[in-house]
Amino acid sequence: MHVSPNPSLTRSALPGILHATLAGSKHGLQGLSVWTQILEAGSATPPHRHDCEEVVLCSGGRGELRIGERSLPFGADSTVTIPRNALHQIVNVGVEPLRIVAIFSRSPVEAFFPDGQRIDLPWAS
Amino acid sequence: MHVSPNPSLTRSALPGILHATLAGSKHGLQGLSVWTQILEAGSATPPHRHDCEEVVLCSGGRGELRIGERSLPFGADSTVTIPRNALHQIVNVGVEPLRIVAIFSRSPVEAFFPDGQRIDLPWAS
Numbered sequence: 001m002h003v004s005p006n007p008s009l010t011r012s013a014l015p016g017i018l019h020a021t022l023a024g025s026k027h028g029l030q031g032l033s034v035w036t037q038i039l040e041a042g043s044a045t046p047p048h049r050h051d052c053e054e055v056v057l058c059s060g061g062r063g064e065l066r067i068g069e070r071s072l073p074f075g076a077d078s079t080v081t082i083p084r085n086a087l088h089q090i091v092n093v094g095v096e097p098l099r100i101v102a103i104f105s106r107s108p109v110e111a112f113f114p115d116g117q118r119i120d121l122p123w124a125s
Numbered sequence: 126m127h128v129s130p131n132p133s134l135t136r137s138a139l140p141g142i143l144h145a146t147l148a149g150s151k152h153g154l155q156g157l158s159v160w161t162q163i164l165e166a167g168s169a170t171p172p173h174r175h176d177c178e179e180v181v182l183c184s185g186g187r188g189e190l191r192i193g194e195r196s197l198p199f200g201a202d203s204t205v206t207i208p209r210n211a212l213h214q215i216v217n218v219g220v221e222p223l224r225i226v227a228i229f230s231r232s233p234v235e236a237f238f239p240d241g242q243r244i245d246l247p248w249a250s
Contacts, residue, residue: 001213002206003190003197023180027206031156031230032178034204053156055148057226065128072128079159081127081152088126101182103228105156 002027009038013122016043016092024107024125033107033125039063039098044091047114052106056080059101062094087114127152134163138247141168141217149232149250158232158250164188164223169216172239177231181205184226187219212239 004027009018017039024033039045039061047066056065058078065072065080066089073093074080082088084105092098109125112118129152134143142164149158164170164186172191181190183203190197190205191214198218199205207213209230217223234250237243 001190001192001195001197001208001211003199004204006202006204022182022204023206028208029178029180029206029230031209032180032228034180034182034228053154055154055157055159057147057159065126067126070126072126074128077131079129079131079147081148081154083126083153084156086126101226103157103159105154105230 006036009036014045016040017045019123021124026124029107031105031107033104033109035102035125037100037102039090039092039100041092041095041097045089046119047087047089048111048119049085049087050104050109050111051085052104052109053084054082055103056082056090057101057103059099061092061096061098063098063100064091064093066091131161134161139170141165142170144248146249151249154232156230156232158229158234160227160250162225162227164215164217166217166220166222170214171244172212172214173236173244174210174212175229175234175236176210177229177234178209179207180228181207181215182226184224186217186221186223188223188225189216189218191216
């Protein structure tokens with residue numbers, strides 16, 4: 001049982017992505033990781049997948065979830081659900097910072113490029 | 126893959142607790158449920174436990190996590206982690222609404238009173 005003030009987001013090695021881990025394996029969790037991120041205007045995650053489920057809560061900005069040929073727009077006060085192993089990309093398509101909380105059904109989180117190569121995530125999860 | 130605007134919180138059968146389910150089994154998830162709740166001033170959850178991990182994100186108000194004799198205060202921009210099966214109670218100890226997002230490593234979520242009796246949750250999870 002643990003209470004902690006949310007850490008400040010810090011710039012990551014992924015261009016335009018600021019990150020803080022709110023909860024995960026360092027708090028003893030195995031089945032939950034929670035991150036907060038800002039994607040600056042013009043930035044995007046790489047296309048990737050996880051071997052766990054993901055939920056994204058958006059609190060500001062204008063984003064798109066891209067899956068193959070499909071694009072699903074989302075904005076503040078909306079929720080995105082992504083099934084286990086679904087390839088996806090999150091893109092800031094607006095002019096303001098895209099503010100999200102990303103929630104995963106595993107800790108630590110693993111992420112993979114479309115070719116199956118593991119992504120060396122630049123933060124503890 | 127699903128994008129949905131967050132539903133409005135509605136008053137539940139639990140006194141002083143407003144609820145909306147943001148993600149869960151109705152979106153095809155098995156390992157994640159995400160709820161948003163407001164606990165009005167003076168209100169609290171019953172003491173309970175879940176057979177899954179829980180993370181609580183607080184965005185406003187003043188709360189306490191009570192576990193047996195222990196009380197852990199929390200407020201806006203803080204995160205609470207609760208291990209699987211840990212008995213706990215969330216109490217609004219302030220004068221403003223306590224605003225939380227509750228995240229679980231299972232969907233649907235099951236909750237139990239301290240004596241082991243299942244709580245008939247008044248919302249879909």
